[in-house]
Amino acid sequence: MTWTDFAGLVPVLILLGGAILILMAGAYRPHYRLFILAGISIALTACGVAVFSTSAVKEVSGIFRCGPYADFFMALWSLLGALTLGISFRYGEERKFAPGEYVALVLFSCVGMSFLSMASSLVGFFLGLEMISLNFYILTVFHRQSPEAPEAGMKYLLLGAVATGFLAFGIALIFAATGTLKLPEAMSGMVAGGQIVPLGLLAIAMFLVGVGFKLSLFPFHFWTPDVYQGAPAPVTGLLASGSKGAVWAAMVPLGAGLAGGLAEIVPLLKALALLTLATGVLCALVQDNIKRLLAFSSVSHMGYVLIAFLSGGLTGERAVIFYLVTYSIVVLGSFGVLACLSTPLGEPRALSDFKGLAYRSPFLAAALTIFLFSLAGIPLTAGFIGKFHIFYSAVRAGHTWMAIAGVIASLISMGYYLRLVFLVFQPRTDSPSPLAVCQPPGNIAVAFCSVLTLVIGIFPAPLLKFVAAILSP
Amino acid sequence: MNVPFSHLLIIAFLLFLMGLASILVRRNVIRVLIGVEIMLNAAGLVLVGSSALWNKVDGQLFAVFLMAIEAAEVALALALVIYLRRRKGTLNINAFNEMRG
Amino acid sequence: MRPEFISLIPLLPLGGALINILFGGRLSRRVSTGLAVVSVALAAFMVVAFWSYAAGGGTRVELYTWIEASGLRVPLVLLFDSLSASMALMVTGVSTLIHIYCLGYMSREKDYVRFFVLLNLFVFAMLVIVLAGDLLVLFLGWEGVGFCSYALIGFWYREGRNADAGQKAFVMTRAADVFLLIAMLWLFRIFGTFSIPDIMARTELIPAAAATPLVLLLLAGACGKSAQFPFMSWLPDAMAGPTPVSALIHAATMVTAGVYLLCRLFPLVMLSAQGMAAIALVGILTAGYAALCALAQDEIKRVLAYSTMSQVGYMFVALGAGTLSGAMFHLYTHAFFKSLLFLGAGCIVLLGGENNIFRMDRAARRNPLVFGTFLVGSLALAGAPLTSGFFSKDGILTTVFSRGSGLYELVWVLGSLTAFVTALYTFRLLYLVFGGKEKTRGEIPTLSFSMAVVLPFLAVAALFGGVINLPAIFGGNETLRHFLEGPDVIQGFVAHREEIILTALAVAVFAIGWLAAYGLFRRESALRDNMASRFFRSGFYIDQLLETLFQRPFRTLARFWDRATERQLFDGFFSGLGNMTFGGAKIVRRMQTGRLSTYLGSFAWGLLFLASFFLCCALGG
Amino acid sequence: MNELTFYPLLSLLIAIPLGGAFLCVLSRRSSGLCRWLALLSSGAVLVLAGSLFRLPDQTGWLLREDYAWIDTLGARFTLGLDGVSLLMVLLTALLIVMAVLVSWRTISEKTALYFSLLLALEAGLMGVFLALDLFLFYICWEIMLIPAVILIVVWGEEGSLPAVFKFIFFTIGGSLLMLLSIISLYYLHGEQTGVFSFSLEALRLTKLSGSLELWIYLGFLLAFAVKIPLVPLHIWLPDTYCKAPTAITLLLSGVLAKTGIYGLYRFAFQLCPEAAAKSFAWLSIVALVTVFYAAWTAFGQSDIKRLLAYSSVSHLGFIVFGLSVSNRTAMEGSFLQMFSHGITMGAFFALTAMIEERIGDTRMERLGGLWGRAPLWSFFFLVVALSSLGLPGLNNFVGEILILAGAFQSLPWLGAVAVPSILLAALYILRLVRHVLWGVSPAGLIWTDVGRREIFILVPFLILMVWVGCWPQTFLDPLQQVAGLPFFEGAVALKGGVLP
CATH class of the missing domain: 1.20.5 (Single alpha-helices involved in coiled-coils or other helix-helix interfaces)
Structure with missing residues (x-):
């Protein structure tokens, strides 16, 4: 490892160093607002550096790769970190979050996401994933007085640990089968004569269980609603957007490495995608709690991404990355709205709490509407372009039935997204709403997300071009 | 190397399944965590063994990382156990079922 | 005058209607009703003024292109030839008289603007039918009169029954219009145009197999407006409207539109012998049916309604027998005497205070004008010798007789029987309305001048209308037939002696009918409410069916x-x-x-x- | 060139309402200002749409605009105006103005949101009628739904949610399938030519195998059939029409339904001409079933809005029938009828809105004898009713006769079967008139005749009805410049697709 190697990791190092500094400073002079602002500026600095960095090296220590792909995701996750801190501004203060730890943990998890996305070896993959997980175990229970926190924390930790066990065993088997942990080779090594070797199949099964847990694919999705419900809204936002997005970002090269062998597991992935989609939309349809609804919706969205993923090819990869970028922004934004609407007494729970929101906080209502439209895939939002690409990749790969399944799922999903939108616009006649009125600091992040959602929805060309560029080195 | 690799794999599998079984059967948080540790150890075994098979150091390296992460996880888990015990007074995993549906 | 001004004939009543729609509420009653009357009278005057244009092949006036799409062009074209000119003259003439009558009849009606608007609109639409040179333009008028009839039948809309009657009329005629429209579309498919002269000039283009169905479709269409079998049951109910409306629409003009339509398309009708037989058959069945029904009615207007139906049936018979002029002749004479009868009935009901002939006050018989004119109308209807109705009806029966073949012989027999029944019910009506005891009632309203003044005119026409087509046997030269110059070609030969016998027979039928009525209906006590009379009164239970x-x-x-x-x-x-x-x-x-x-x-x-x-x-x- | 063609008029047709909507949101403190803003901007669009009639005759597109948009996808912001879209644009512009006027007084709360949504709806509709790029079309197609449903949910009757969801599921279900068709077409075209594009002109050159074309066509067909709607996909419609605020019902039946027919012609038929030609036999039968079934069902209704909803379905079925008999006369008749139907339905629902404003609901048994109470209102009602039952001289007749004549030319039997629809229309319309205008008013009915604003709404409708009925040439002439028709006819003829 040389100094030039570090050059590729500068953004991550900024995050890391900043996080450590804040953690230490928190032990002496905790000041919530200051720390949050410091965290935001650290994250934004990292983001800026990532955007403008041009690393000379291709790989660091044989674990992380550098280049536009890595830079892009470092920038994205740093940005998400900054946004998460933004929406926690009032939320955490009201709940007396320990500032040093909170900011540091958020930044650490961004580091984890960055590592995961830039992993060029299964070691990096595992390290990144665990780094995210460990941070989120803590962040989930960060609001210790919350009645749901213990349950959510325990469920997440135990299930996460078991998933780690599967993942580790899977990686070990991959290593056993191929003798390497380097990414393209490890995957392509399992394919012999166009077929995956038996040990490889077992390895992939184990691996899929582990990854499926992180991505909340069926049947490993059970933790999702419970943890989403129990964790603080900003944390849930980051969990739903960044942690999943980073796993997908890491999966894309994996899938590409598997190349011909991918065809063999495509039927399995199709079945998983269908089941995931079905479970997500059906359960979301009958939810009455907004966070659980978003959780199941996130499950269904993972089904969509899986469709694009299994479709493969450049189109599929482009669809996956575009979708995860837009989805991250949207989902973080919607949890940002929830955070903004939280009072010291609690977060928004029942859907009926949202009734009449449009007339009390028009701005948040508009933002929420945009996010919900985007999740539903209604045009002029980023979600539509994302969904368009997913269906396009499916049709292109000949998986027309998957596209039709996606269409049906989208149709059912209108049921819950639009129900919420309607509630927002319906005049409230009965009791006063328990939701907070709109307050500025968090709004900036939410506004940013909503504007970005619209801009990408109307002018997706730059982002599409960029995604295409980072995929073809 | 006297032990054939397949034996090692079988042992590791058995170990993994034992861990899995203890996860499935046990109702106490700590015991479940022990099951997880067993699973991770199975992974470690495979890593070290195949490292020897392929004559590469990567596997051993990974095993070291694994141990580190295990340690971190356990530390967190024990902290959580204390927290749970304080809040709920029980460590039975099925006592935590308020969020469902 | 330039021929384009022919378009003023329908446009004048339309203009009257439009002015009354827009400003009727603000004008004084005198101005707005006067406008309505004058516009129609002017139209009548215009017909006379343009009479010379009707000579020869007539005049075609194209106003503008109404509809033009790829493959279809419909000019708004008027055809002013002998047929349409004479019909237009009758329509405008009768309408003018009835409009004048309405001035008095409607003098106490508050909603007179609507009434006169609709009446004017009706005249406009009727004139459009008459003058149309294009089937689609004809259809415009056709539906227009349908609407006006609907609105006028239900003029007193507060009474639900009236509105229902109007609705029934509209729906039943519309049902028949379906067939008419199909026929028109079929013609369009064959000729690529809706133009009547163009189609009539090239009837040879019609495939042989298509002729009969086409004629049957047209017949069905005509039956709707003309209240012929099986679309007849709306007409008796239509009497719910004001009496002048019945006179104008449901006696003189609109119900004869079906006859006029078949006359207009007569060259086409003649292509199919079966079609003509069907026309004759429908006509005679309706004529007989309606005459029987008229026999048992207890409302004066319903008697007249059924008699209208019956007489229009005769016109159909004439067409079926192949005599266009005979049909038109009867159409005109019928228009005169039937509108006279209706207007007289209007007076009688006004004087008698009741529509029901059994319950009404017989006050009318003390009014010589009403009594006299009604008597004239009845005689013409019954076919009393030398009245207009006698000549026209006799002419039809003679032509039918001349056709000779089996079917037409049957038609002739039925026609003669129907003539007998006609005389019977006419005199029944007369006896019941003017005979019997006079009930005492308070003050009897007086007839206004405008109502009384039109009756003599119509009476003269009803009495002497026969001259327009006096047959040779009575020293005439069949003026109307020559004027129409139509394709009135089917001329069965009737020997002079036979013709005299037929005429004598007609006189005899009238006389027997009268005598029978004298015997049966002179006394009110002779009225029995038995099953047959109930059956006839209900129109053979056709409504229930x-x-x-x-x-x-x-x-x-x-x-x-x-x-x-x-x-x-x-x-x-x-x-x-x-x-x-x-x-x-x-x-x-x-x-x-x-x-x-x-x-x-x-x-x-x-x-x-x-x-x-x-x-x-x-x-x- | 005309000076009119110099400016980006088509984009303005979309931009003006959007700008109006934005201004409405900005001025949400004053509801009066919002109303006037909405009226002004929709009026400006109407003036602009009317001025488009002055465009010079030329073949192909009367106007066309093309801007780069999403170049990575090949989607462009392409707008085009031909005769059909001209009529539709005019209709939309007119009915939006009317909707603004109709809701002038009934909407007293949340005025800004209401009018901005209304204007957003107008922008979406304009986009649908003008888009020549399938991506753009799809976006407008879906986006116009959003303001409509929010308007229904917030200002509709109590308990409108189930109806709205029915509406959403049907329409979005259909349009998502259409999205798949668009994607497939886009992909196939890209594979064949190497040029990825959503342009209508480009995509219709795509070579498709028979079965594939059929599937793609079905996707389009379903989306449009739901919107029109054809039986049995109409089931969302009566409830939605009843629950929506009447101004929106006016738009739903006046304009939104037309988007389906327009799409059918502009996209489904032209992109898959052979499949379309094959489908005509079925489509025309389904259309006829729609005509009769809906008319018959309308007869059994006791609520005016519901009756009109079914009547609208029936008339729309007739328009589809005209499109599916593969005859140019009938096709032009259908286009004209789309316009006429919009006028008639617009007027009908404007009148219904006045009923609702006065007595709060639209059940027929609450009405009766209105001619005596409000002759002026009743006069308008009667004329509109007559127009609806196809009285010659009023607007609907012209389109109907063109459709019938054309249908009879190519398919005499089917044409003959279609004719009795005029009887059914008379049946339910007369029943409606009987219950509303004639008879005796029920006790306690308080009714004032139309006011100045209402006359201002109704008179343009009346003028247009007579105009279309007596001088339809104004509206038929632009239809000579129907873009894409020659192509479509050529493809159909090539396949021998003209039906026996």
């Missing part, structure tokens, strides 16, 4: 569609899908138990699923 056959099933099915197919089948199916989704959702939701052991178990199940999948692949592949 229609109700059972069409209306009730239609309504039942409408309800069925709404309740069963809409709500249960379609809605049920789609909400079933929705419920299925929700049901599935509730089942899937149950997996989310909230218990960690379930969640942990899912790892094992998932692994099992993946492993077995791979195992299957490995074994299968």
Whole structure:
């Protein structure tokens, strides 16, 4: 490892160093607002550096790769970190979050996401994933007085640990089968004569269980609603957007490495995608709690991404990355709205709490509407372009039935997204709403997300071009 | 190397399944965590063994990382156990079922 | 005058109507009603003024292109030839008189603007039918008179029955219009145009097989407006409208539109012998049916309505027998005497205070004008010798007789019998209305001048109308026939002696009818309410039949569609899908138990699923 | 060139309402200002749309605009105006103005949101009628739904949610399938030519195998058939029409339904001409079933809005029938009829809105004898009713006769079967008139005749009805410049697709 190697990791190092500094400073002079602002500026600095960095090296220590792909995701996750801190501004203060730890943990998890996305070896993959997980175990229970926190924390930790066990065993088997942990080779090594070797199949099964847990694919999705419900809204936002997005970002090269062998597991992935989609939309349809609804919706969205993923090819990869970028922004934004609407007494729970929101906080209502439209895939939002690409990749790969399944799922999903939108616009006649009125600091992040959602929805060309560029080195 | 690799794999599998079984059967948080540790150890075994098979150091390296992460996880888990015990007074995993549906 | 001004004939009444629509409420009563009358009178004057244009092949006036699309061009074209000119003259003339009558009749009506607007609109639409040189333009008028008839029958809309009667008239005529429209579309398919002269000039283009169906379709269309079998039952109900309306629309003009239509398209009709036989048959059946029904009616207007139906039946018979001029002749004479009868009936009802001939006050007989003119009209209707009705009806029967063949002989026999029944019911009406005891009642209203003044004019026309087509046997030269110059070509030969016998027979039928009526109906006590009279009075229960056959099933099915197919089948199916989704959702939701052991178990199940999948692949592949 | 063609008029047609909507949101403190803003901007669009009639005759597109948009996808912001879209644009512009006027007084709360949504709806509709790029079309197609449903949910009757969801599921279900068709077409075209594009002109050159074309066509067909709607996909419609605020019902039946027919012609038929030609036999039968079934069901209704909803379905079925008999006369008749139907239905629902404003609901048994109470209102009602039952001289007749004549030319039997629809229309319309205008008013009915604003709404409708009925040439002439028709006819003829 040389100094030039570090050059590729500068953004991550900024995050890391900043996080450590804040953690230490928190032990002496905790000041919530200051720390949050410091965290935001650290994250934004990292983001800026990532955007403008041009690393000379291709790989660091044989674990992380550098280049536009890595830079892009470092920038994205740093940005998400900054946004998460933004929406926690009032939320955490009201709940007396320990500032040093909170900011540091958020930044650490961004580091984890960055590592995961830039992993060029299964070691990096595992390290990144665990780094995210460990941070989120803590962040989930960060609001210790919350009645749901213990349950959510325990469920997440135990299930996460078991998933780690599967993942580790899977990686070990991959290593056993191929003798390497380097990414393209490890995957392509399992394919012999166009077929995956038996040990490889077992390895992939184990691996899929582990990854499926992180991505909340069926049947490993059970933790999702419970943890989403129990964790603080900003944390849930980051969990739903960044942690999943980073796993997908890491999966894309994996899938590409598997190349011909991918065809063999495509039927399995199709079945998983269908089941995931079905479970997500059906359960979301009958939810009455907004966070659980978003959780199941996130499950269904993972089904969509899986469709694009299994479709493969450049189109599929482009669809996956575009979708995860837009989805991250949207989902973080919607949890940002929830955070903004939280009072010291609690977060928004029942859907009926949202009734009449449009007339009390028009701005948040508009933002929420945009996010919900985007999740539903209604045009002029980023979600539509994302969904368009997913269906396009499916049709292109000949998986027309998957596209039709996606269409049906989208149709059912209108049921819950639009129900919420309607509630927002319906005049409230009965009791006063328990939701907070709109307050500025968090709004900036939410506004940013909503504007970005619209801009990408109307002018997706730059982002599409960029995604295409980072995929073809 | 006297032990054939397949034996090692079988042992590791058995170990993994034992861990899995203890996860499935046990109702106490700590015991479940022990099951997880067993699973991770199975992974470690495979890593070290195949490292020897392929004559590469990567596997051993990974095993070291694994141990580190295990340690971190356990530390967190024990902290959580204390927290749970304080809040709920029980460590039975099925006592935590308020969020469902 | 330039021929373009022919368009003023229909446009004048339209203008009168439009001015009254827009400003009627603000004008004084005198101005607005005067406008209505003057516009129609002017139209009548215009017809006379343009009379010379009708000579020869007539004049075609194209106003503008109404509709032009690819493959279809409909100019708004008027055809002013002998047929249309004479019809227009009759329509405008009778309309003018009736408009004048209405001035008095409607003098106490508050909603007179609407009345005169509709009346003017009706005249406009009727003139459009008459003058149309294009089938689609004709249809414009055709539907227009239908609407005016609807609105005028239900003029006193507060009474639900009146509105229902109007609705019935509209619906039944519309049902017949379906056939007319199909016929028109078919002609368009054959000729590529709706233009009447163009079509008539090239009737040879019509395939032989198409001629009969086309004529039958046209017949069905004509039957609707002319209240012929099977579309006749709306006419008696239409008497719910004001009496002048009945006189104008349901006696003189609109109901004869069907006859006029067939005359207009006579070259086409002549292509099919079967079609003509069907026309004659429909005509004679309706004539006989209506005459029988008229025999048992107890409302003066209903008697006249059935008699109208019966007389129009004669016109159909004439057409079926192939004499256009005979049909038109009867059309004109009928227009005179029937409008006279209706207007007289209007006076009688006004004086008698009651529409029912059994209950009404016989005050009318003390009014010599009403009595005299009504008597003249009745005589003409009954076919008293030397009245207009005598000549026209006799002419028709003679022509039918001359056709000779089996069917026409039957028609002739039935026609003569019907003539007998006609005389019978006419004199029944006379006896019942003017005979019997006079009830005492308070003050008898006086007839206004405008009502009284038109009666003599019409009476003269009814009495001497025969001169327009006096047959040679009476020293005439069949002026109308020569004027129409129509394709009135089917001329069975009738020997002079036979003709005298036929004429004598007609006189005899009239006389027997009178005598029979004298015997039967001179005394009120002779009236019996038996099954036959109930049967006739109800019009052979045709309304009940229609109700059972069409209306009730239609309504039942409408309800069925709404309740069963809409709500249960379609809605049920789609909400079933929705419920299925929700049901599935509730089942899937149950997996989310909230218990960690379930969640942990899912790892094992998932692994099992993946492993077995791979195992299957490995074994299968 | 005309000076009119110099400016980006088509974009303005979309931009003006959007700008108006934005201004409405900005001025949400004053509801009066919002109303006037909405009226002004929709009026400006109307003036602009009317001025488009002055465009010079030329073949192909009367106007066309093309801007780069999403170049990575090949989607462009392409707008085009031909005769059909001209009529539709005019209709939309007119009915939006009317909707603004109709809701002038009934909407007293949340005025800004209401009018901005209304204007957003107008922008979406304009986009649908003008888009020549399938991506753009799809976006407008879906986006116009959003303001409509929010308007229904917030200002509709109590308990409108189930109806709205039915509406959403049907329409979005259909349009998502259409999205798949668009994607497939886009992909196939890209594979064949190497040029990825959503342009209508480009995509219709795609070579498709028979079965594939059929599937793609079905996707389009379903989306449009739901919107029109054809039986049995109409099931969302009566409830939605009843629950929506009447101004929106006016738009739903006046304009939104037309988007389906327009799409059918502009996209489904032209992109898959052979499949379309094959489908004509079925389509025309389904259309006829729609005509009769809906008319018959309308007869059994007791609520005016519901009756009109079914009547609208029936008339729309007739328009589809005209499109599916593969005859140019009938096709032009259908286009004209789309316009006429919009006028008639617009007027009908404007009148219904006045009923609702006065007595709060639209059940027929609450009405009766209105001619005596409000002759002026009743006069308008009667004329509109007559127009609806196809009285010659009023607007609907012209389109109907063109459709019938054309249908009879190519398919005499089917044409003959279609004719009795005029009887059914008379049946339910006369029943409606009987219950509303004639008879005796029920006790306690308080009714004032139309005011100045209402006359201002109704008179343009009346003028247009007579105009179309007596001088239809104004509206038929632009239809000579129907873009894409020659192509479509050529493809159909090539396949021998003209039906026996």
